[in-house]
Amino acid sequence: MSLFYELIQKYDVITVFRHQNPDPDALGSQWGLVSWLKETFPNKAIYALGKHVGVKPQLFEAYDLVEDSVVSSSLAIILDTANAARIDDQRFSSAKMRLKIDHHPLGEAYAQHQIVDETASSTSEIIAGLIKEFMLDEAISSKAAKYLYMGILTDSLNFSTSNVTHSTLENAAYLAKSHLDLPKINEELYLIDENEFKFVNRLRNLAIVEKGLIYAIVTKALTEECNITPNMAKEHVNDLGLVREYEIWVLFVQQEIPNQHLYNGSIRSRNVTINDIAIKYNGGGHRLAAAVKNLSLSEIQSVIHDLKGRLYDQKIS
Ligand SMILES: [Mn+2]
Known part of the structure; x- marks a missing residue:
């Protein structure tokens, strides 16, 4: 049994x-x-x-x-x-x-x-x-x-x-x-409504590309303007992952907690391991799909720094 x-x-x-x-x-x-x-x-x-x-x-x-x-x-x-x-x-x-x-x-x-x-x-x-x-x-x-x-x-x-x-x-x-x-x-x-469609267009425009990495920081102001919740925004991380040249894609979304300005993030990777990096930033997950939590803007910059380092290490090894 x-x-x-x-x-x-x-x-x-x-x-x-x-x-x-x-x-x-x-x-x-x-x-x-x-x-x-x-x-x-x-x-x-x-x-x-x-x-x-x-x-x-x-x-x-x-x-x-x-x-x-x-x-x-x-x-x-x-x-x-x-x-x-x-x-x-x-x-x-x-x-x-x-x-x-x-x-x-x-x-x-x-x-x-x-x-x-x-x-x-x-x-x-x-x-x-x-x-x-x-x-x-x-x-x-x-x-x-x-x-x-x-x-x-x-x-x-x-x-x-x-x-x-x-x-x-x-x-x-x-x-x-x-x-x-x-x-x-x-x-x-998978069908999305017009609000989400509008959000995805904004997301593509605000995303920042640095070598093989693309990331976007979504503020509360933007989710409110598009009339979607932070959770709905988060679901769109893979809209950044369709480009051959980008090996890692990351979406940070500001949370709705009053008087706090913290962000949660979703990290995705095609080949390079990223969950060990996520663990350093209140997160974790699978080897190629992980999450980070409660980050300030300066912590976001250090996540990006670590991920770029990982891509660089991979290229020289
Ligand atoms: Mn699961």
Whole structure:
């Protein structure tokens, strides 16, 4: 019996957590797992936790309000989160038993059990694989499958990142068995509105290019002017990554915290490792896709300096 199945069997109350500022992989793996658990184990109490609103909240359900006593009696499954501090709802630590399921490297062991596959392109892919095995390839509901498929599609940038493997495609193919409307899912995820279109045009114009690196600093004034949130702005980092000459692309977005002027950043790279640099600036992530947090403008300049140094080292080695 697999660890996943064994733990689920054992607990009648299951709480499912994911990271703060959730992206579609965090939300897709959470809602995919929660929906499937509810359908498969109707006698168990299953809850989705975490109050942070992510991008495209309309594509997911509203979180559950859960009493402390429920959390402490539960099996907590924490998804897509490398370190404990980033879990959206710190009550996970009071759970009777904890299981971490993740694909981030260099993670922290905050649960008694973990299923971590650093080679997986998304957490949704890992969940789909676990469900596929449990279901012996029988299709699941289209509702659960759609959530997981959205997570796989977005974290793998439409099956284009270097960690996409035969198993990514097999798990996605398994989900597609549930009669998914694939073009509609793409529209729901990727069509942008006029405000975002206006923002992307501004972004391209304000970006600064230095050798093989392109970066943009997006102020609160700009997101307000374009009528979009900092989280929506952040999603456009890859609009800077389509140019052959730019090997690293970075988007810094000023946060909405009153009386503070700090920026969060998303760093992407085609080949050169960047997550070790991100760790130095309140961040972390995958080898080629990482994030940094709470930076001043002068710290931003030192991130850029470090990244340029990395590109330079690579060229001379
Ligand atoms: Mn992920």
